[in-house]
Amino acid sequence: MIKSITNKPLILVTNDDGYFAPGLKELIAMVKPYGDVLVVAPEQGVSGMSHAITIKSPLRSTLLEQNNGVTVYKVNGTPVDCVKMALNQIAERKPDILVSGINHGSNSSISVIYSGTMGGAIEGSLNKIPSIGFSLCSHRMDADFSLVKTYGEQIFTKVLQNGLPDYTCLNVNFPVISKEDFKGIKVCRQARGVWREEYDKRTDPHGDEYYWLTGNFSNGENGSTDTDEWALANNFASIVPVKTDFTDFESIKKLEAFNFSIS
């Protein structure tokens, strides 16, 4: 476990909806009482960027604001670029904690793999910084973040106090419900599920075809009550601990039985 410094922690904040997103502003307000806040966020909305990094074009960072313990930079890249730039170029010392979000839209189940919000959090955990990705299951720009702020603050402060296991971050999702209906915070596993993609095929004014990605989430679980999808559908917030070792240990023996040989 990494113990955080409780005397004026440095809090790194990022997201994938861009430095101007309402969810980011709510997150800054939530964590600001607990330390110095350094925001390094994409200059554009970059949803669905996963763990992408910018290799073939140069990055630029721009200081936008610095007052009352909050410093805001924008970077012309992905959430992972933002975290790398923060750690390697912008921050004067290693952050004590990283928060990413609050994402406009769910990142539960398999969405973790496509999520730029979670890309940023995972990059933090690779650097042994306790990291949390927060998402609200609503894509509305005027969504009500009050539930996330109230209970997200509890999750944040407990992680600030206790740290997290090395190379593990948290994928936190909140349902869109009232405080009265809210049932609590549940530690879960990632539900099995996939996106069933459909493309919306259109024809441009020049007669050429193009496609917009669309699709529906298909839950592959059979009523298990220990998944993030179950928690969210039953008025709980879900916390899934996410790790960065993708090895399928159970399959190693099966593959060894393939008897690869060079003779």
Added chain:
Amino acid sequence: MIKSITNKPLILVTNDDGYFAPGLKELIAMVKPYGDVLVVAPEQGVSGMSHAITIKSPLRSTLLEQNNGVTVYKVNGTPVDCVKMALNQIAERKPDILVSGINHGSNSSISVIYSGTMGGAIEGSLNKIPSIGFSLCSHRMDADFSLVKTYGEQIFTKVLQNGLPDYTCLNVNFPVISKEDFKGIKVCRQARGVWREEYDKRTDPHGDEYYWLTGNFSNGENGSTDTDEWALANNFASIVPVKTDFTDFESIKKLEAFNFSIS
């Protein structure tokens, strides 16, 4: 396990270096004897795109070539976009197997998380298609792929015969050595490691600063012989089975001890 159809299998091929990359052409030549080949590859090199998807701009696909059982499309997106477009719009039936690569450069250890080559393979496995990402530990465009072709073909045919566990794909990496020095194919776990990033800071002709991503891989292992990094350093090809459930099950109890409450 998914059993593949052995009578004229449909083989989906993608990569992240673009439809024109030598590694892709080598891969097509390697798998062509085993079925009908459908190539759907990015129109540009898109290394480091991880599992990114294109949401905010439209996709286009262009048929480039169709002869001798090989059909080639380019798509203006990421490897994951290519796989989704192939499965949802281009392929007439579900492919029996997916191969991605041959990547120009290693995707071992933590590089799996940044890799577009592996993004394509993982997307295949999410659709229950036995999927393999192949990489050669050389960034040279004129690299010698003959070792990968000889032993990669063995890996390919064994997966074609036996299938893979659902939601698991293979991350296969080859060292840059001669056939004489090659020791064999080793099933491994993902080595613990991180990229230590440095940015190359420059000033453009207008006096503004910009940054190029650079960095070095730092191996976090202490001599364990069961990792992909060990295998590659000791003249083996490495196969790591990669899964799509990122839950850190070991941390669930630790997090439950945080005692989150709503009272």
